Amino acid sequence: MSKLLLKAKAGTGHVAHVTPESAGWTYVGFDLHRATAGQTIAGRSGDKEVCLVFVTGKGFTQVNGHDLGLLGERMSPFEGKPWSVYMPANCDWSVVADTALELAVCSAPSFGGDLPVRVIAPDDLGQETRGKGTNTRYVTNILPEGEPADSLLVVEVITPGGHTSSYPPHKHDQDNxxxxxxxxxxxxxxxxxxxxxxxxRVYTDDRSLDEAMAIEDGDVVMVPKGYHPCAACHGYDLYYLNVMAGPKRTWKFHNAPEHEWLMKS
Structure with missing residues (x-):
């Protein structure tokens, strides 16, 4: 199995855990928690900024003892837009599940730590359609570069069955x-x-990294470098939640030259 693939765990609890140390990189952290109604998920941002994303379900949310209310709305990631919470470094947070809950914890280094805690409601989120034909996919910008944060970028994408995404292949692995x-x-x-x-598939121009992975429900893929296209099979829509971070908070990508003609077709 690819070292870039973290297979899904069944049941409730802390079911996915990616740290800079475990991934062998510097910036991105990702955790996924599942809870049943009445269970509590809690954590501390420490020296990182954090974006909580309510992938599914609802929960009563607090940050540093301040009640943010009942957040969450959708019961499937394929239905509507998510609720999220941004917090800077040195915050204690907790979510008490009101329904079955799937909570993503997206993290990256905090360079300033002076931004306020804020709830990001579905109505605050921009959506866009990218691509044409069988390269069409639907993007929800949760924490884009136009919104305040130190290093985190967070986005959701839905790719219909039979379509490709993150395609034509692109990469963003050079500080250039x-x-x-x-x-x-x-x-x-x-x-x-x-x-x-x-x-x-995750691969580099020289193929020193070239991994092709079958993705199942709940899997996590780590992209340390290289191109990283996805393909959804006929009859099965694909959702993914992206977390990105680096030394500068901007998304400037490079298309694979041999496939860039697709951008003009």
Missing amino acids: LPAESYLEETYYHRLNPPQGFAFQ
Whole structure:
């Protein structure tokens, strides 16, 4: 099995855990928690900034003892936009599940730590359609570079069955602005219906890294460098939650030259 693939765990609890140390990189952290109604998920941001994303379900949320109310709305990541919470460094947070809950904890280094805690409601989120034909996918910007944060970028994408995404292949592994930015990235994948599968390839120009992975519901893929396209199989829609971070908070990517003609077709 690829070292870039973190297989889904069944049941409740802390079911996915990616740290800079475990991934062998510097910036991105990703955790996924599942809880049943009445259970509590809690943590501390420490020296990082954190974005909580309510992938599914609802929960009563507090940060540093301040009640943020009942957050969450959708019961499937394929239905509507998420609720999220941004917090800077040195925050204690907790979520008491009101329903079955799937909570993503996206983290990256905090360079300033002076931004306020804020709730990001579905109505605050921009959506866009990218691509054409069988390269069409639907993007929800949770924490884009136009919104305040130190280093985190967070986005959701839904790719219909039979379509490709993160395609034509692109990369962002060079700190070479304005042409390209260095960003590490995680993909948290969900499938609808859940018994489906999809594919993701992570590769570099010289093929020193070249991994092709079958993706199942709940899997996490780590992208330390290289191109990273996805393909959703017929009959199964693919959702993924992306977390990106690097030394500069901007998304400037480089298309694979041999496939860039697709941008003009």
